[in-house]
Amino acid sequence: MSGITIDGTYNARWAILSPGVAPWLARTASLDSVSTAGATQIADLGFALVLDLREDGERALPVHGVPVTHVPLFRLPDGPPASGSLERLYEFLLVERAPQLTEAVAAIADSSGPVLVHCTAGKDRTGLVVALALLAAGHEETDVVADYALSAGVVRAERQAIAEATLLPMNLDAADHAASLRLHLDSPAEAMQHALRTLSALGGAEAFLIRNGLRAEQLQALRRSLGRPIDD
Template identity: 50%
Template sequence: MHDISLDGSYNARGIGHRRRPWLVRSAGLDALTSGGERSLRDVGVDLVIDLREESEQAGRTHTIPVRSVPLYGAAPPSSGTLESVYAGLVRDRGSRLTAAVIAIAEHPGTAVVHCTAGKDRTGLVVALARLAAGDARAEVVADYAVSGETVRPQREAIAAAQLSGVTLSAAARAASERLHLDSPAEALESALDIVDELGGVAQYLRTHGATSGHVAALADRADAHAAIASGSVA
């Protein structure tokens, strides 16, 4: 993984080679400037996969094609623990998580995946895609954990405003702040443990609508981009 500086967004990283990643992840892109769009296009991005609900979306300033794959089917939770929210997504929204992974697998170019902060919904979808592509679990979890360092300073005031009108115990408030701002490794590990209980990543994706061809395409995409970037393929 490597950081990508985006004017108009944040928490952007490329997966794979620095100059030609096979997948990019980011926070929301609605306010992306022309310079930010150019930064994405310069690394090959030609599709945006937006995981947010329609109610979260604003007018877009960029011209990159967008494929909308909302995950929750309702407004995102504003309180609760990361582990419980992730467990709910993995157990109850597997078809939507898989639809997003299929969108990555079926796109012949490089997609950027985003939600609002680029850590939770994006973190789960990117983790599933990367693990299906053959990336090591430790690398995937380490990439996820980086998001908290970027998200907290960007969204601390927003989270405080969202929670200001909610009556919560001290423990519940701390859990909700963690939900909004942090990306601790153990949270993703807990979600991936559930996926393993359900048969592992490939089986999980196939159960929820992916084909073996989709799973193979992810590995092929990662390998092909690595070969192109290294210069071993003309």
């Protein structure tokens, strides 16, 4: 089973598990409200690094003892987009924030042990970074999409009221409101499939990452850690 329990958060799981390979990459929602028991669970799971993809204004002081690498992805004056479509959001990150995505993947590659990646809900920023790492390590697109889609339902149950309150003062029409709720709450397979088509048009995961600064030895490290044998 890929699910893991961390008290005080949700949407926590190992990414794709490879037979015979120790778990290395996990994903979750924000760790800001993790309890003392949750902090102990994080330690017991053996994480060497927490990778936080949120903006400065979204973060609180860590309540666990694991080293944190902070790679904010959006870097927009008003913080993360609050409305719009998932597909446009992923296009923006892949096209306009390629160096930041690559920096995050490089942090995973450079870690001395298992990595726990998170943003706020653990589905969009986290989903793209985890997808890039898995694809670079040689995992199939269908498996990457399936891993992403596991957030469906979990996030909605936790954040429905928050999303509704965020959108209420924006006075969106029905179509934009529905799209924006989907942005906040859903992780449909077709959204990641759209992102992967965008990535393909940019040359694919490996070329994308190398072009934006990932080193060959970091690519090899991803393959060792995430389960793909290295070609001779």
